[in-house]
Structure formats: structure tokens, C-alpha cells
Amino acid sequence: MTLFPEFSDSHSGSAILLSVKPKFADLIVDGSKLVELRRKVPSQTVGTIAIYSSSPVQAIVALADVKETIEASPTKLWAIAKDNGGGLTRAELMDYFDSKKTGFAIMLENVRIYGKPVQPTKVFKTFSAPQSFRYLTPKELEKLEQLLASEVKK
Secondary structure (H helix, E strand, O other), X not given: OEOOHHHHOXXXXXXXXXXXXXXXXXXXXXOOOOEEEEOOOOOOOEEEEEEEEOOOOOEEEEEEEEEEEEEEOHXXXXXXXXXXXXXXXXXXHHXXXXXXXXXXXXXXXXXXXXXXXXOHHHOOOOOOOOOOEXXXXXXXXXXXXXXXXXXXXX
């Protein structure tokens, strides 16, 4: 079941800053991970994700578009993760979704990598790393896009 079918053709919607463990952020940056697995997703439709690599990196490493978000059973999510570089074992995935009947696969595309990770203080007046995610204002997203344009990895 696709929750946000409009993402197949368009990347409209809100933007979020998504906290991702460095191990998984590195896989997104190197292009081998095209899916982010979550127990919950934002209530607003999301079109753009700023990837925040959590501690010890503590920096924004990439922007990505959301191709689609799929709600499925952990078993189906394992098949999606296996085919799209989920970066974890089946046992780890099953542990993560323990007691959940369904979870979510956020399919990423058009990942744009910062040449140098962006310190959050360059974008936010005050910053506290989100536990999972936080919505970005249009001004914050614009600032991240401007930094990407000037620091994008060649």
C-alpha cells in the first residue's frame, strides 16, 4: 500500500530533518541505501528529507527526495530493504519492528550530497537534534539548498 502515491510524479510536500544513525547515513551518502525504514512517519506529506547524521557526526550530510512511502508488514519491509540496500540484517529489522503489525519504507531518490557536512548551526538559530524528525520551514530548506549549491560534492 502506498501512502503518498503523488510522489511517483512529483516531490511536493513538506520537508523534514531526519535523524539517521551514522552507519545508515553513510550508506545513503555512498548511494547503496535507497530506503529508510521507520515505525512511524510524519502526518504531513513529505517531499524532501535533509539527512542528519546523528552522534558522533552531528551534521547534515545530504538532501533527498521521497519517491514514495510504503506501509507494509515487517516481512514485506524486509524484501524491500533487501532489494534497496536497507543496511541491516533480517534479525535487526524484525527486532526494530517488534510488536508492530506494519512499518514504513521511505523510498529515497535524487540524493544530493554535501561536499562538507553542514553544521546545524549554519541553518538553525538554536538546534537540538530531533529524536526522529522535525519539520523544516521553507526558509530553513532554502538555506540548506543554498549551502548544497555552494558545497555540493563534485
